[in-house]
Amino acid sequence: MSQVFKALSDPSRRRVLQLLRERPMTAGELADHFDVSKPTMSAHFAVLREADLVDGAKKGTTITYHLKMSVLEEALLDFAETFGLQVKPARRSATPRRIARREV
Amino acid sequence: MSQVFKALSDPSRRRVLQLLRERPMTAGELADHFDVSKPTMSAHFAVLREADLVDGAKKGTTITYHLKMSVLEEALLDFAETFGLQVKPARRSATPRRIARREV
DNA sequence: ACATAATTTAGATGTTTAGCTAAATTACGA
DNA sequence: TCGTAATTTAGCTAAACATCTAAATTATGT
Numbered sequence: 001m002s003q004v005f006k007a008l009s010d011p012s013r014r015r016v017l018q019l020l021r022e023r024p025m026t027a028g029e030l031a032d033h034f035d036v037s038k039p040t041m042s043a044h045f046a047v048l049r050e051a052d053l054v055d056g057a058k059k060g061t062t063i064t065y066h067l068k069m070s071v072l073e074e075a076l077l078d079f080a081e082t083f084g085l086q087v088k089p090a091r092r093s094a095t096p097r098r099i100a101r102r103e104v
Numbered sequence: 105m106s107q108v109f110k111a112l113s114d115p116s117r118r119r120v121l122q123l124l125r126e127r128p129m130t131a132g133e134l135a136d137h138f139d140v141s142k143p144t145m146s147a148h149f150a151v152l153r154e155a156d157l158v159d160g161a162k163k164g165t166t167i168t169y170h171l172k173m174s175v176l177e178e179a180l181l182d183f184a185e186t187f188g189l190q191v192k193p194a195r196r197s198a199t200p201r202r203i204a205r206r207e208v
Numbered sequence: 209a210c211a212t213a214a215t216t217t218a219g220a221t222g223t224t225t226a227g228c229t230a231a232a233t234t235a236c237g238a
Numbered sequence: 239t240c241g242t243a244a245t246t247t248a249g250c251t252a253a254a255c256a257t258c259t260a261a262a263t264t265a266t267g268t
Contacts, residue, residue: 002113008183009109010226018186027245040227042246047225061235061244073189079112080180082122083173086194087184114256131215144257146216151255165214165265210268217262224255232247238240 004075007051012036013044017053020067027056027063108179111155116140117148121171124158128170131160 007013016030031041045065048054052071056063077087111117120134135145149169152158156175160167181191 001118002115005109005113009106009113011106012226014105014183021187028243031245036226037228038245039229039247043226046246058234058245063245069187072187076180076184076189076191079118080191081194083125083176084194085177085180085191087180087189087191090185090188090190132213135215140256141258142215143217143259147256150216162215162264167215211266212268213264213266215263215265218260220258222255222257225253227252228250230248230250233245234243236241236243238242 001075001079003047003051004053004072005079007047007053010044010047012041013048016044016048016065017067017072020054020065021069024057024064024066027065030065105179105183107151107155108157108176109183111151111157114148114151116145117152120148120152120169121157121176124169124171125173128161128168130166130168132166134169 008017012034015033019025019030019033027042027045028038030045031038034041045054045056048065049056053068054065055068056065073087073089080087112121116138119137123129123134123137131146131149132142134149135142138145149158149160152169153160157172158169159172160169177191177193184191
């Protein structure tokens with residue numbers, strides 16, 4: 001849990017998670033959204049991986065990261081619970097553009 | 105928001121918040137729950153103060169800290185919102201002394 | 209005014225972090 | 239096999255962090 005919060009304590013890393021919310025993206029695609037060097041982004045990815053908030057699928061020369069939403073939810077939930085707060089899925093409006101054609 | 109998550113990334117600090125959930129406590133009382141030195145705890149309090157998660161009322165020679173629950177809630181809420189999650193007050197089971205009167 | 213209690217500040221040390229550039233790794237395609 | 243692309247590892251620096259002991263601060267009670 002500490003690692004999740006540590007991961008979330010950096011704005012770039014929160015933004016990465018945000019971006020991954022829309023769709024999985026490669027390390028390079030993600031890095032393009034930021035002003036820092038790729039090695040720096042790579043380190044951020046490592047922190048997110050250690051917190052188990054993302055996982056990366058290597059395919060050829062690229063690595064596609066995807067958000068482990070359930071892990072994020074669970075961490076928030078576990079923490080919030082100890083404060084008498086409830087966390088749960090809410091409105092669906094944050095991925096509205098296209099109907100997801102998900103793999104079956 | 106980064107400061108809130110940073111504050112939450114340390115187990116001792118989370119525990120402090122937890123303790124303050126039950127009732128306000130003085131720095132000394134809080135420190136007695138931990139194995140580290142008082143100056144160390146004082147530094148933890150400072151981090152929590154900077155995140156605006158607690159505030160300390162000086163009375164005579166003691167400082168009584170209390171949890172700013174609404175700030176914690178708000179931070180969690182703002183963050184969760186960007187992930188399509190909802191945070192809200194839940195069951196009252198952690199402060200069970202009185203029966204909750206659920207407002208409609 | 210003094211001793212005591214509660215807390216923080218100062219100053220030191222070792223560890224972690226975020227950032228950089230340069231180099232290594234790995235896979236692909238010609 | 240060679241060159242290129244994508245990503246990470248290595249090695250560095252500077253700043254931040256967690257921790258300690260010792261000292262300073264502030265208020266209280268006698």
